[in-house]
Amino acid sequence: MSAAKKILNDPRNAAAEMLDGLVAAYDGEARKVGSGSIVMNGLLEGKPALLVGGGSGHEPIYHGLAGRNLADGAACGDIFAAPPPGVILDATRAVHRGKGVLYLYGNYAGDVMNFDMAAELAAEEGIEVRTVLIWDDISSAPPERKKDRRGVAGLLMIVKIAGAAAASVDTLDELERIATKARDQTRSLGVAMKAGSIPATGKPTFELPDDELEIGMGVHGEPGVERAKMMTADELVPKMLDRMFADDLPLGDGDEVVFFVNSFGATTMTELLVVNGTARKILAERGIRVHDSVLGPIVTCQEMAGFSLSFTKLDDELKRYWDMPCSSLGYSKM
Amino acid sequence: MGRQSLNTEEVRQMLMHVADGMIASESLLTDADRAIGDGDHGVGIERGFRAARERVAEDRFENLAGVFLAVGTALVGSMGGASGAVFGTFFRSGGKALGVATEWDSAGLAAFLEAGLDGVMQRGGAKPGDKTMIDALEPAAARARALSGEALDVALASSVEAAQEGKEKTRNMIATTGKARALGERSLGHPDPGALSMTLILRFMQDYVNA
Numbered sequence: 323m324s325a326a327k328k329i330l331n332d333p334r335n336a337a338a339e340m341l342d343g344l345v346a347a348y349d350g351e352a353r354k355v356g357s358g359s360i361v362m363n364g365l366l367e368g369k370p371a372l373l374v375g376g377g378s379g380h381e382p383i384y385h386g387l388a389g390r391n392l393a394d395g396a397a398c399g400d401i402f403a404a405p406p407p408g409v410i411l412d413a414t415r416a417v418h419r420g421k422g423v424l425y426l427y428g429n430y431a432g433d434v435m436n437f438d439m440a441a442e443l444a445a446e447e448g449i450e451v452r453t454v455l456i457w458d459d460i461s462s463a464p465p466e467r468k469k470d471r472r473g474v475a476g477l478l479m480i481v482k483i484a485g486a487a488a489a490s491v492d493t494l495d496e497l498e499r500i501a502t503k504a505r506d507q508t509r510s511l512g513v514a515m516k517a518g519s520i521p522a523t524g525k526p527t528f529e530l531p532d533d534e535l536e537i538g539m540g541v542h543g544e545p546g547v548e549r550a551k552m553m554t555a556d557e558l559v560p561k562m563l564d565r566m567f568a569d570d571l572p573l574g575d576g577d578e579v580v581f582f583v584n585s586f587g588a589t590t591m592t593e594l595l596v597v598n599g600t601a602r603k604i605l606a607e608r609g610i611r612v613h614d615s616v617l618g619p620i621v622t623c624q625e626m627a628g629f630s631l632s633f634t635k636l637d638d639e640l641k642r643y644w645d646m647p648c649s650s651l652g653y654s655k656m
Numbered sequence: 657m658g659r660q661s662l663n664t665e666e667v668r669q670m671l672m673h674v675a676d677g678m679i680a681s682e683s684l685l686t687d688a689d690r691a692i693g694d695g696d697h698g699v700g701i702e703r704g705f706r707a708a709r710e711r712v713a714e715d716r717f718e719n720l721a722g723v724f725l726a727v728g729t730a731l732v733g734s735m736g737g738a739s740g741a742v743f744g745t746f747f748r749s750g751g752k753a754l755g756v757a758t759e760w761d762s763a764g765l766a767a768f769l770e771a772g773l774d775g776v777m778q779r780g781g782a783k784p785g786d787k788t789m790i791d792a793l794e795p796a797a798a799r800a801r802a803l804s805g806e807a808l809d810v811a812l813a814s815s816v817e818a819a820q821e822g823k824e825k826t827r828n829m830i831a832t833t834g835k836a837r838a839l840g841e842r843s844l845g846h847p848d849p850g851a852l853s854m855t856l857i858l859r860f861m862q863d864y865v866n867a
Contacts, residue, residue: 334699377696377737400703402696403737431833432738435779439732439741522699523686542694545842 326519337378356412361395371417372488382652389650392485404432410440422450422494428473461538465570475621476508479634486643510632514539518624575609585619588627658809661761670864675709677860707734724751749775762811769797787829789850
């Protein structure tokens, strides 16, 4: 396989240079904190804080979800690597406004260890930290082992809802409760067609034959649950939705969802829209109402080809927070 | 008659040698991780040991704990990822166990490896058999304890063998933690990259002691 063609400076410095460019793109609404974090300026006083984060290389998430009515800040690691505790602690101090900080991030061993170490350091400084882990990927473990599931594209809805809640509620308890509910009502499943590459090495994160795809592959290229020959959208999408409907979140006639079709990087909007057309017919047949659609490359893995389907099942409370306007580099809503 | 022990300055030099070796192993570790994880382990290890090398290159340390802690803190602070937390915790927890000692002998090796193992198990929640670096570290620590009356070079050489054997056994294990967890049985046949790194760290220590 030929090496990826990427426009970078020093490939080993890609994450740091990306962060500088990201902060610049906020045009003064956000600032860089410490060596690896972005924090919004002018945060409302008296509110619990929402801090997200994770490895870089999946832009625009997580750092591009720092925004108005979204995350107050994000701690960024190197490419595909969790941020170190010191970076997370710097961000924690910057977003804390006396009401504590909620850590909301994907369930990966490295993230959990580093965020836990940061939480211990923050506690020593008198900052209360709670953690809600995102584990929406149904392919990484059966429903009875949710804690073994990875956090993938459904993070968008969970962070969106938690961000709206963080701007609205007054206590860390409330924020934790709402973020947990949004997490528990969200499911995702992806399919990979071609690997992305690590900027520092130029090497692909996995190998997949040209005529095959893999259902359930993670955004870092972690192997999935079913490998098959390439197929059409009309063949693939029902397979994926059947797996999602078979999970433990009941979805049926009259239920309302936010539906998200995400590209891992190289899959085009044309393809996402074709996929969406197929998916919407199936959802309609089951009587599932789509309250809002999101389509685009938001949870990516470099030039990886593939896409994921995610939904969050709404109740009145989650719908109210979903409907609040928000703005960020990664996702904005009028 | 082999080396009985190293003083603090020699341990500092040994860790510089370990850092050089780990930096040079980037490609090997990247390839090992691509087979089973997301391929970032080599780059992380290289970044961490560059920071560790820089940290201890110019400094002088009062005791063994000081130099091991400096390496661990540099790894935690620069690497991120699971590897940063795990290998940083290994050096930090192991170093703390050495207290104010200034001579590193085979009993010190055993204390270092055992305390490092305890720290890693508490941090990550993994246990022997989970296909992690613990599967190289745990047998190495046990071997060092068994040989803690021998000369340092003898105990270290045998610990490297134990780590190597433990690393090879990870080929027959199914990953239950980390990003390789989702592979299930497909992780069979590949050694764990963290166990490979753990083995390399000990082997580079041995190189220095034997030189």
